[in-house]
Amino acid sequence: MSGAILVCDNVTMRFGGLVALDGLSFDIRHGEVLGLLGPNGSGKTTFFNVVTGVYRASAGSIDFEGREILGLSPQAVCRAGITRTFQRSRLCLGLSVFDNIMIGHHRALNHGLGFNLFRRKALARQVTESRELAHELASSFSPTLGRRLDEPAGAVSMIDRRRIEVCRALVSRPRLLLLDEPSAGMTHEECRQLMDDILAVRERMPGLSIVIIEHEMGMIERITDRCVVLNYGRKLCEGRYREVASDPEVQRAYLGAALSEQREAA
Numbered sequence: 001m002s003g004a005i006l007v008c009d010n011v012t013m014r015f016g017g018l019v020a021l022d023g024l025s026f027d028i029r030h031g032e033v034l035g036l037l038g039p040n041g042s043g044k045t046t047f048f049n050v051v052t053g054v055y056r057a058s059a060g061s062i063d064f065e066g067r068e069i070l071g072l073s074p075q076a077v078c079r080a081g082i083t084r085t086f087q088r089s090r091l092c093l094g095l096s097v098f099d100n101i102m103i104g105h106h107r108a109l110n111h112g113l114g115f116n117l118f119r120r121k122a123l124a125r126q127v128t129e130s131r132e133l134a135h136e137l138a139s140s141f142s143p144t145l146g147r148r149l150d151e152p153a154g155a156v157s158m159i160d161r162r163r164i165e166v167c168r169a170l171v172s173r174p175r176l177l178l179l180d181e182p183s184a185g186m187t188h189e190e191c192r193q194l195m196d197d198i199l200a201v202r203e204r205m206p207g208l209s210i211v212i213i214e215h216e217m218g219m220i221e222r223i224t225d226r227c228v229v230l231n232y233g234r235k236l237c238e239g240r241y242r243e244v245a246s247d248p249e250v251q252r253a254y255l256g257a258a259l260s261e262q263r264e265a266a
């Protein structure tokens with residue numbers, strides 16, 4: 001694990017008067033699993049949205065594999081080799097598991113009318129290859145999911161839906177995968193299984209860099225090589241999980257957030 005795949009330099013994102021990212025600078029290294037931590041509202045999802053071209057940063061630069069990506073469209077960022085999952089599920093529940101996975105691969109498929117009408121053999125080959133790809137990917141997460149490719153995504157369990165989302169992000173063979181709270185809404189056991197899945201992905205794709213936003217600290221400790229902690233859009237600290245978790249400023253930031261939540265609830 002060496003060198004940076006992505007260098008984020010002085011990135012600022014303003015929404016009117018609110019500064020969601022404030023001069024943020026850090027690197028993501030080749031092949032690492034990086035935890036992006038911070039209390040609610042600290043700018044984690046905004047960072048994902050800026051990297052993936054959903055938001056246009058107000059200032060700064062993001063270099064991915066030697067190329068500036070700030071200002072690229074989400075499609076161009078995906079083509080460049082960065083994919084993501086979302087905090088809230090973005091599956092089309094009425095579509096099949098297969099279709100949902102293949103949405104992540106659509107740019108590699110030929111959708112032309114001429115191709116579909118007149119090149120029937122090539123089309124059949126494309127469908128067969130896509131099925132093999134989706135089957136291999138889904139089965140690597142769960143053999144049962146691999147056998148349920150034709151069922152609607154809405155018919156499978158919560159954890160399998162999350163797996164479909166990760167498969168959809170992986171099917172285009174990205175070099176950087178951004179996971180936004182993949183365990184949100186799942187039981188502790190489902191969380192544990194999903195983290196096992198992510199560790200297994202890492203074994204199978206050793207060059208892949210992963211950034212994970214996660215609130216479950218036990219999971220973060222287990223699967224990350226390094227963590228970056230944000231607070232009010234700024235980098236509070238970075239290092240191995242144990243180092244950042246014992247940092248007094250990090251503890252203050254989390255405690256402050258917990259106290260204000262308690263105050264709001266009272």
Ligand SMILES: Nc1ncnc2c1ncn2[C@@H]1O[C@H](COP(=O)(O)OP(=O)(O)OP(=O)(O)O)[C@@H](O)[C@H]1O
Nearest residue numbers: 015018019020038039040041042043044045046047
């Ligand atoms: N589109 C937007 N318009 C205005 N403000 C926004 C927008 N997106 C995010 N924000 C604000 O930016 C700040 C950072 O939000 P963000 O969602 O990035 O935090 P987060 O760390 O991901 O939080 P959580 O852990 O709760 O998901 C928050 O104050 C949020 O309200």
